[in-house]
Amino acid sequence: MSLSRRGLLAAGGAVGALAATGPTASAAPIAAPIAGPTAAHSGRRRVRTGFDRLAADGYASLSGQRVGVVTNPTGITQDVRHIVDVMHADDRVDLIAVFGPEHGFRGTAQAGGSEGRYDDPATGLPVYDTFGKSGQPLADIFTASGVETVVFDIQDAGARFYTYIWTLYDCMQAAALVGKRFVVLDRPNPVTGRAALGPVLDKAFATFVGREPISQAHGMTVAELAGLFNGEFLTEPVELETVRMSGWRRSDFFDETGLPWVPPSPNMPTPDTALVYSGSCLFEGTNLSEGRGTTRPFELLGAEGIDRRWAEAANALELPGVRFREAYFAPTFSKFQGKTVGGVQLHIHDRESYDPVRTGIGLLVTAKRAWNAFAWRPDNWIDKLTGSAKVRTMIDSRAGTDEVVGAWQGELAAFRSVRKRYLRY
DSSP states (O other), rough: SSSSSOOOOSTTTTOOOOSSEEEOOOOOOOOOOOOOHHHHOOOOOEEEEOOHHHHHTTTTTTOEEEEEEEETTBBBBBBBBBHOOOHOOOOTOEEEEEEEEOOOOSSSSSSTTTOOSSOOTOOOOOOETTTTHHHHHHHHHHHHHHOOOOEEOOOOBBTSSHHHHHOOOOOOOHHHHHOOEEEEEOOOOOOSSSOOEEEEOGGGGTTTTTTOOEEEEOOOHHHHHHIIIIIIIISSSOOEEEEEOOOOTTTOOGGGOOOOOOOSTOOOOOOOHHHHHHHHHHGGGGBOOOOOTTSSBBTTTEETTOHHHHHHHHTTTTTTEEEEEEEEOOSSSSSSOOOOOEEEEEHHHHHHHHHHHHHHHHHHHHHHHHOOOOOTTTTHHHHHHSSHHHHHHHHHHTHHHHHHTTTTTTHHHHHHHHHGGGGOO
């Protein structure tokens, strides 16, 4: 499987670079927070985001440009003001449009939804809907808005199937089609940037939860991903500038950054959710609840008829850094709405050793063996999430956790060799 349209996996292949680099509710049980140091006790100085540095530089890179911003509720300053409000009030920025992704600019829509086209009541700015749009239709929106420079500032969750990184990709591609500049303001990967984990997407399975062949947990920041997209995957690279953070290290979990957390989407309430998401989101591809409609989405998993045998089987795997508690909960929406279901709750006791993707596979393997009614979604959504049919077919063939995880090590090693050339921290 090719990782790049430009053959960068071939020996001696050239690697593209950035075009420019910017300045250096429910009856669910409530668990204790995932173990780890808090920012207040870590002794780390505060991380300055890309927007912080852009503003400190007087918005020099946006001078003389008509600007539009792709953002959502996570686009905030250290004092939790939204960057759109801040920029709109600053005469040094000619901000003329906002572009909303999945869930919308103000974040009111659930998964698979958006807020549509409207004028923002707070600023009067036109808000355009990007969700579900790509290519020329999205490029036409940029043209109609009158912007010359598109700015991207959204907090990611670190998983390939979290759609904001593909909003980034689609917007970069569309901006290139109509000759717009593109500026990415960087924010931390909330689950660290230490490693890429999991299977790599097969292009035959490309969707909005995975456009290009990257690993399931990519271990990159959005600015690093922008460089990767521009250098590896976009047929027509965009005029790209990235504004880096300062004070961030690849080993940082989000609570070590000193930054305020805003849920990037309705079912990503805390950094704890992000820590498990790249593995437990795989349960979206099954008939089990992935915990939507509870106070601990993606940490609570279950279905009607599951008992303690699942937790016992999962704990018997001795997966690093995590234990599983027999749990019962009643989702207020989504799968099993209003019904009491049984399952497990993930409790991470050592986040340094915890591997979310291996854990997700182990839970799938044990769920299928512990619950006779286990089934994949009829549309084989699991294939879109994992990036190929291999995980599904191997589990159906009764492969164990180690066997499934071992099957993607070659493609993962190849992706890691490309990824490292785009790391900026």
